[in-house]
Amino acid sequence: MASDVQVLESAVVRFAGDSGDGMQLTGSQFTSSTALSGSDLATFPDFPAEIRAPVGTTFGVSAFQINFGAKSIKTVGDQPDVLVAMNPAALKTNLGNLRSGGLLVVDSGAFTKRNLQKAGYESSPLGTPMMENYQVIDLDISKMTLESVKEHGLGNKEALRCKNMWTLGMMLWMFSRKREPIADWLNAKFAKKPEIAASNIAALNAGHAFGETAELSATFKRYQIGATHTDKGLYRTVTGAQALSWGLAQGAELADLQIVLGSYPITPASPVLHLLAGMKELGIVTFQAEDEIAAICAAIGASFAGSLGITSSSGPGIALKMEAMGLAISTELPLVIVNAQRGGPSTGLPTKTEQSDLYQAIYGRNGDAPVPVISSRSPGDCFEVAIEACRLAVKYMTPVMLLTDGFTQNAAEPWKLPDLEALEPFPAVQMETPAEGEDFSPFKRDTETLARNWPVPGTKGTEHRIGGIEKDFDTGHISYDADNHQKMTDTRLAKIAGIARDIPEQDIAQGSAADKVAVVGWGSTFGPISEAVKVARADGLDVSHIHIRYLNPFPANLGDLLSGYDSIIVPEMNAGQLKTVLRDRYLIDAKPLNKVSGLPFKIQEVLDAIHAETSVGSK
């Protein structure tokens, strides 16, 4: 008989194992099942840069963390409540973070002498005093997996591969999640290898059955986590890369333009290239270029010829694109540049998250070369932000930098499906053949937006030449005139600054302008800041959370809003970039809270900073 079911508000589960153990797959399938149960959730795939790191090593450990609950979930959780460790290395690298008293599930079958050595253990830590702090369930999962798939006739190596499904089965039982969607998925994935599908399903069922029937200690409880989402509607889980790609497609549709994406493979931006390459149904053209520079240049060429050019990359690739971005700024062509930030500088930490490209986005490039910069706060938010990037690019004839990061790209969350029909179109205006006697200049501007005309090849009467050399304000011809360069520089700056009139005023995510402390963030720190501020406010502290989507230009009211607070804390996964920009723009004493470890903030870290600031304030 199943044990008593204990109802929890939320739980954090972390699956950790060797890179070859299939932890990402286990985590994502657990996520699907959880989402289908209606719980809110946030996930954090945390994997090494090596594709197949040496087996059993600590640097080859791959982990997937999910926080899910019957309440609103905004972070992946500071500390796991449950840790699944498939080998000694996974235990070694992850145990330190497990909540005291938390549940630890280990595959004792993988705790061989050799694996222990590789992980740096002299002897097995199982059963030693260091385990006393946790509820430990050590099972020979390897052996039970082999047993469960025996009848399907796989070789030992292939049979052992099913142990992630065995483990998943047990975890599904533990959290009262359904197995059916996963069985469906396995059948579809291995349609051509029915014996593999059958083995995996057998392992999944065996793990589940084990949970149901095993006579374990009282610690081996079954949990129930309820459904959340008060907002009615149809939901699905979405990763940042998916929402972003769909948002770009939707943005182009609203602009009535064809997308030409130029991209070059780079972690963690590649999924955008993959997804858009799989969306030819929508008329999207994708071009995997020979390098980062060619990728953006092809996108610029496409925009010149009347399409919506888009390029996607990550920090190092963005650095390579800077000169071409200057060309698009100078020739005033629409372009969307997606930057999925990662740990830097240089190659840095390709698979780890960071938000350290804000300087690069705002201040990069030679010359005075302003671009709008916007950012997404969560996976689902990428959809809306991508549409907005397209709108600004087309309306203002400018490149737009969209900042997301490795965390947002890969993480998943439940997403209420948008009503696509309700979105406001913003059709691009491309010039038609001028009437007889009508003056034509490619640089004639809209008096309000300062955007130039968009004449495109193939149209009679609007033939023109443009380039990176300074252009005459009126005619668009080459001009080396001193006063003209001043005027053009001023105009380019004014055009971008003017976007502040066309974007929403900065809102306060939590709290009010009457509070004393503002925690100001941008991008994927939204979750931890939001949770920390919620806790602080519940403790009676006068703290607001302000989260900035538009980083350049800032919303028109931001300066006034911030100057109303006694103090401002800026948590960032960099060494203090937004802090600098805020100080620069508003001459305010923005205080940095920085974390550059390649991992997202913990709620506690932000909360500690709030406490430190409020106790200073109360003196």
Next chain:
Amino acid sequence: MNEISTLKEDNVAAKLTIKDFTSDQEVRWCPGCGDYAILKCMQRTLPELGATRENTVFVSGIGCSSRFPYYMDTYGFHTIHGRAPAIATGVKLANPELDVWMITGDGDGLSIGGNHMLHVLRRDVDINILLFNNKIYGLTKGQFSPTSDVGTKSPSTPQGSIDPSLNPISFALGAGARFAARTVDTAQKHMPGVFTRAHGFKGASFVEILQNCIVYADETWGPVTQKKTAADLQLLLENGERMIFGAERNRGIVFNLEKFALEAVTIGEGGITEDDILVHNEQNLGIARMLAELGGAPGEPMAMGVLYADQAEQSYAEAVTAQVEAQKGKRSLKDLIYAGQTWEVK
């Protein structure tokens, strides 16, 4: 009859002239620069090709030659150093109907832009690439370039350059170009034919133009392009014709099996008859590679005209478009987003 004559009149009225392709911008190359002749030839040839101003796009990189688009009254994009192949590819991907010409030089196209040149040729993007080769960096005031002869003294190589020089056509063929041709800036009778062939070729057409920089590398092509000696040092290729050259038309190219190389011979000497001379076959890649290198030894002519032309079934942009068209409309964005596992909150 009447109808036909009307058509003719229409054609005459519609036919564009050199003036239609000349922009109002003042040309700013040095007096005597070889680029003038190439520009005039282009402005003169486009009307003959039936080109229209609105469907013609000139894309260039950076350098003296890359100013070219400003002087053509068509669409033009003067881009950044070395990147014209990538930008031209984007133009073609956005609108495969456009007639795209790319103008580059030996520094722009083979040094900073070498990688892009390699890939635009490999992909066979349907554009016409004109590489003005003057063996020097002109706009930056005379440094040696990747095509400079070893020993070239320049501001950056006061003791003479050490880098071996690159043969543009060999590079192009090595990259997988399916069309490679060569002409000379002053060859006003030869150049239009080469432009016409390049324009008619579906795929990436690579044309090297031997061009004279009067300021930093005057007479760099030496006797090959000089009036008196040109006939003896240029092999004017014609598909299906024997490779005969020389002021007296008594010299020719044979294949020397022993050396496994092409050799310049004199008809009537050493038992050589006209029948021994090779017949040019544009589709023969092996011979084209040897023709590209011809001219290295004293007395050997440089091959001019179309060295290689072997059109593929489908050019790059056509293939890309075909893939998109095959899928287009099969699913909407809503289908994509609403697919997969969903659940409803009531």
